[in-house]
Amino acid sequence: MLDNEELLKGYRESLKVAWGYNDYEDWPLRISSIMHLFTDVFAKEFIEDLNAIWDEENGPQQLAQIFEYPGRLFRLIDVVIFGLRRARTPLEEQRQFVVRMLRAAHTLKAGDLFNKNGANLLIHPDIPPKSSRKQGDSNLIHKLQAALFMYTEAILFRGHDAVKTVHGPYITADNTAIVIREFHNLSPTELWPSSLLINHKKITTVCEYMTSAEVKVDCYDHIYHSGKLNQSLLSWHVTIDGESVDTEQISAFVDALIAKTRQVSGIVDEWTWQQKTEKYADIFWFRKSPLRELRGLSSKVPDHVYETIRNGKPSEIRSKCLSPREVAFLIQLGV
């Protein structure tokens, strides 16, 4: 296992790539321009909860159990750090937090913690046997994955790590690459009326690709590929709430996802920036709710956060794109 300094160094490097490749023209509004309105409270609660459950012996395993996927832990780090910095939390405490999150993520992984080899390998991936995987219908399977991605973006904005994870590629004995996309918590009635959500909780797609697709997954669950995914698919297996489904069911499901995405994004597009920011706060609290609930505490956003949003305004400075130099500077300041 890496020591603390090596962990922090690896984390800084991973952030440079993730932030450098990410999109700053966020929908429904630029997240960096409104985070100052709630992340300090968010971070304070997160640290309190984390410290309350942490013990040096089982802390990493316990935290890993709560969030289940390493990408989810990785994606929570920088938003908590943003809040800790705003609250002027001592650097040592910020570093301790990052190290704890990384040690928890490490317990879930079979490969390199930072996916330096381009593989996000989990300890016990559920890979269906070759005999149960189907062939053909590549366009439909990829359309399903695209539709799921759109739907999760519509209902969770940029906080969709709470409902989506990508792991693999797992290299098979046939020298092919298996990539697993898991979409879970797909019906968060804590955030939206059930009429705007699909009726299923979890959808998993397992895709076997030719290695020529050159699929890579980083530690934030981003999937990269040099080849064309839909032309490289060899076999697939899709489950909805644990049940295998056929192409007819998938087609109907894609239509439902598209309809829900259109409905939700249409509603959000009509909102004021305050309404969008309040929903963002709801989404952030939803992201950390498993930790809060473990302590038997309410996972709702405190009322004073909504008040701050209603009385606040977006940051103009943080509405602009950061240059690579500014990104590097922020990372140094943070950890």
Added chain:
Amino acid sequence: MIVDNNKTLQGIVINPGVYKGKAYVAGPDNDRPFDKGDILVIPHSNPKYSLMLLDAGALVCESGAVMAHICIVAGEIGIPCMTQVNDATKAIKDGSYIEVHADQGEVLVVG
């Protein structure tokens, strides 16, 4: 870089491939329906545009990086996709014929 007459715009390749067709330049002022096979030209990511992508022949994005949400969706669907094509929504007229040579990182605006 923009060249006059047959303009060539350059950008970053997200998904390789070549596609030629009619441009649909998305924006608040464009209310014409999106035709199946149109090349979607957008200023930035938005779920509304992602939905159009399901019927698009290619995607040209003015801003956003490799991990822009709409670029991930384009990668899943498997259509040629380029991003950071500067001024694409200004340089390309809605309805004009364009060629996306994503392998070379170029968009040719024919007219």
